[in-house]
Amino acid sequence: MSLAILGLSHRTASIETRERVAFGRAEVPGVLASLLEDGAAAEAVVVSTCNRTEFCVSGGDERRAVQVLRALLSRRAGTTPDALDPQLYLRRDRDAARHLFRVAAGLESMVLGEPQIQGQVREAYAVAREIVGARGSAVGPVLNRAFQSALCVGGRVRSETGIGAGAASVATAAVELAKKIYGTLRGRRALVLGAGEMSEATLELLRGEGVRSTLVANRTFERAREVAERLGARAVRFEDAIVALREVDIVVASTAAPHPVLTWERVRQVLPDGAPRPLCILDLAVPRDVEPAVGELDNVFLYNVDDLQQVVGATLGRREAELPRAEAIVEESVEEFWAWYASLTVVPTIRDLRSSGDAVRRGELDRFLRRMPHLSDADRGQIEAMTRAMLNKLLHTPTVRLRQAAGNGRGTSTLDTVRYLFELDQPSPVAGGSPEDEALDTCEEY
Amino acid sequence: VTDLLNGAALVAYGAAVAVLALSFVREVRGLSRIGTGLFAAGVVLHAGALADYVREWGELPLVGLGPSLTSLGFLLGLAALLSVTIGRAGPLGLVLVPLVAALQAGSLAAGVRPSGEAGEFQGGWFVLHVVLAFSGYVGLTVAFAAGLMYVLQFRELKSKRFGAIFRFFPPLDTLDRVGRLGLAAGFGFLTLALLVGAAWSARFGGALPSRNPDIIWGVLTWVVLAGALAARTGKGRRGHRGAVASVVGFVVVIATYLLLRIHGDPAGGFL
Numbered sequence: 115m116s117l118a119i120l121g122l123s124h125r126t127a128s129i130e131t132r133e134r135v136a137f138g139r140a141e142v143p144g145v146l147a148s149l150l151e152d153g154a155a156a157e158a159v160v161v162s163t164c165n166r167t168e169f170c171v172s173g174g175d176e177r178r179a180v181q182v183l184r185a186l187l188s189r190r191a192g193t194t195p196d197a198l199d200p201q202l203y204l205r206r207d208r209d210a211a212r213h214l215f216r217v218a219a220g221l222e223s224m225v226l227g228e229p230q231i232q233g234q235v236r237e238a239y240a241v242a243r244e245i246v247g248a249r250g251s252a253v254g255p256v257l258n259r260a261f262q263s264a265l266c267v268g269g270r271v272r273s274e275t276g277i278g279a280g281a282a283s284v285a286t287a288a289v290e291l292a293k294k295i296y297g298t299l300r301g302r303r304a305l306v307l308g309a310g311e312m313s314e315a316t317l318e319l320l321r322g323e324g325v326r327s328t329l330v331a332n333r334t335f336e337r338a339r340e341v342a343e344r345l346g347a348r349a350v351r352f353e354d355a356i357v358a359l360r361e362v363d364i365v366v367a368s369t370a371a372p373h374p375v376l377t378w379e380r381v382r383q384v385l386p387d388g389a390p391r392p393l394c395i396l397d398l399a400v401p402r403d404v405e406p407a408v409g410e411l412d413n414v415f416l417y418n419v420d421d422l423q424q425v426v427g428a429t430l431g432r433r434e435a436e437l438p439r440a441e442a443i444v445e446e447s448v449e450e451f452w453a454w455y456a457s458l459t460v461v462p463t464i465r466d467l468r469s470s471g472d473a474v475r476r477g478e479l480d481r482f483l484r485r486m487p488h489l490s491d492a493d494r495g496q497i498e499a500m501t502r503a504m505l506n507k508l509l510h511t512p513t514v515r516l517r518q519a520a521g522n523g524r525g526t527s528t529l530d531t532v533r534y535l536f537e538l539d540q541p542s543p544v545a546g547g548s549p550e551d552e553a554l555d556t557c558e559e560y
Numbered sequence: 561v562t563d564l565l566n567g568a569a570l571v572a573y574g575a576a577v578a579v580l581a582l583s584f585v586r587e588v589r590g591l592s593r594i595g596t597g598l599f600a601a602g603v604v605l606h607a608g609a610l611a612d613y614v615r616e617w618g619e620l621p622l623v624g625l626g627p628s629l630t631s632l633g634f635l636l637g638l639a640a641l642l643s644v645t646i647g648r649a650g651p652l653g654l655v656l657v658p659l660v661a662a663l664q665a666g667s668l669a670a671g672v673r674p675s676g677e678a679g680e681f682q683g684g685w686f687v688l689h690v691v692l693a694f695s696g697y698v699g700l701t702v703a704f705a706a707g708l709m710y711v712l713q714f715r716e717l718k719s720k721r722f723g724a725i726f727r728f729f730p731p732l733d734t735l736d737r738v739g740r741l742g743l744a745a746g747f748g749f750l751t752l753a754l755l756v757g758a759a760w761s762a763r764f765g766g767a768l769p770s771r772n773p774d775i776i777w778g779v780l781t782w783v784v785l786a787g788a789l790a791a792r793t794g795k796g797r798r799g800h801r802g803a804v805a806s807v808v809g810f811v812v813v814i815a816t817y818l819l820l821r822i823h824g825d826p827a828g829g830f831l
Binding site: 273276280392412 | 587733737
């Protein structure tokens with residue numbers, strides 16, 4: 115039995131490679147099924163996002179699994195396995211569990227603590243659970259436990275530390291600032307100046323927060339109409355947009371104009387007494403679209419890209435500071451997982467030890483009882499109970515010690531010794547109860 | 561038992577203040593929830609103390625400095641709990657919980673015992689008058705807390721300082737809503753309290769002297785509440801004006817109370 119993760123991520127591979135090797139949801143069942151049918155792995159899950167593609171495998175032939183996956187990934191990347199090797203990483207056993215837990219907690223993400231990865235890991239696990247090949251489900255006891263633990267760790271890290279708090283991108287910082295003014299953005303009105311990518315991204319976020327009515331203005335009206343139609347907004351001509359300042363709550367400015375399009379003079383003409391209610395202007399353009407003096411108007415809150423970067427920088431700084439606490443949670447969970455995982459390897463030996471002892475007990479008991487035919491059934495029952503109790507007492511300490519040895523890394527040598535001493539020479543298969551039984555759900559779902 | 565429960569409530573309030581302050585300094589929101597839980601426990605203990613007072617003395621704790629302060633503190637505690645939970649303005653506890661703790665500490669220092677006032681200070685009209693008046697003061701205090709936080713958050717947002725206040729304090733809109741509710745409720749309750757008080761004083765020996773500190777303070781508070789509400793009307797930064805007026809008004813009301821208390825008759829029934 116083994117646990118391994120093979121893959122690549124934003125830390126090791128370029129975006130071009132990551133794009134090529136990424137698996138769509140529809141491709142995953144086929145890939146995992148072939149891996150299982152090949153016998154390379156007994157269990158397999160693939161986590162594939164824009165920043166990482168990782169195969170998590172257990173059981174089977176690990177060496178073969180690595181060969182198959184290297185070949186598969188290099189084929190998709192359009193290169194040879196040897197050429198792809200520097201971008202690949204392989205984590206085994208305890209390191210593999212640690213890596214998976216860190217990924218789920220967002221500690222391996224490009225933006226530390228970003229929340230989407232938790233959902234992506236959950237999705238990868240769910241997809242793999244649905245796959246049932248000729249050799250059974252793609253998720254067995256080990257990966258069930260590993261992924262459930264990983265999701266628990268992700269939830270704990272996010273709820274017990276500030277690793278996911280605050281805005282970590284310019285667009286989310288813009289939304290956070292607007293929310294610090296208005297509370298909820300539900301029902302607010304927004305005006306977007308410019309129809310570039312940044313405007314679209316921010317507009318989408320705003321609409322996701324419940325912004326009700328949105329106007330899009332651009333130097334070319336056709337482009338404004340195109341973006342407005344796509345995002346369910348209304349296009350207005352640029353000259354009309356200035357007048358709309360009286361009616362909106364949020365302005366997102368992101369034009370490519372080389373000079374400010376919202377000058378103090380123009381805004382002052384529309385808002386001579388300042389804004390009638392708080393007006394949040396988010397100037398995402400470089401060079402800036404809004405003259406700084408506009409921010410001095412009554413009730414106007416003006417923020418440019420540097421201000422938003424300041425929010426992002428502060429967030430990331432605070433997240434970095436939370437890293438030691440998050441890592442402590444990960445380590446604690448790795449130890450818990452490893453104790454469980456290691457105990458799996460001793461189960462067959464314990465089982466063999468007990469059945470061997472029981473066979474000796476029953477043999478000796480039968481011989482003894484044959485020599486004592488005068489004993490009543492009650493007496494025979496008493497003697498049988500006594501021999502069983504003696505065997506249990508004798509094997510209790512070795513059983514506990516074996517589990518401890520497996521947990522602290524001395525499992526293999528101790529197992530060998532026990533098997534030698536008690537002549538448990540017949541190899542027995544690794545324990546593997548039903549996935550649901552083995553994957554104990556020890557913490558609440560986050 | 562009353563003293564024990566009052567003491568326990570004070571301890572819970574003190575612990576809540578410490579935990580809330582720590583949650584702000586260290587920016588741990590989980591601590592804020594613990595602080596709110598401790599505060600809620602304090603309010604429950606406080607309610608128990610008031611109930612035991614009524615059982616022991618056969619009257620509501622509304623007359624005399626100690627009983628009045630503890631009742632006012634309890635009403636403020638209830639309002640603070642409502643603001644923090646239903647009003648979704650958790651950090652408001654940073655200002656309100658210390659005030660509740662201070663009122664409770666003041667009441668214990670003054671002694672929570674009946675003052676032996678005349679019988680007319682026991683009737684239903686008197687109780688209604690005092691409870692309405694206290695509710696008015698509570699409204700102003702909540703408006704003050706929300707206003708203070710609004711002014712600080714407004715300054716952070718306008719000057720683009722994204723520090724602990726920006727992150728921890730509620731949004732301007734939430735603070736404005738809580739402040740507006742506090743002012744409106746306070747004004748309504750105090751208006752009713754003054755009307756009931758006038759009717760009650762007419763019932764017992766005609767009009768009260770205009771130099772009565774209770775009347776001076778009550779009318780001044782009513783004017784402050786009316787002024788703060790008026791400041792919220794008109795164009796421009798209504799929320800900001802209302803917040804500043806609430807803060808300034810609260811300070812004026814407290815300063816006036818202290819002046820009246822220092823220069824007034826210490827044996828009088830004034831709060």
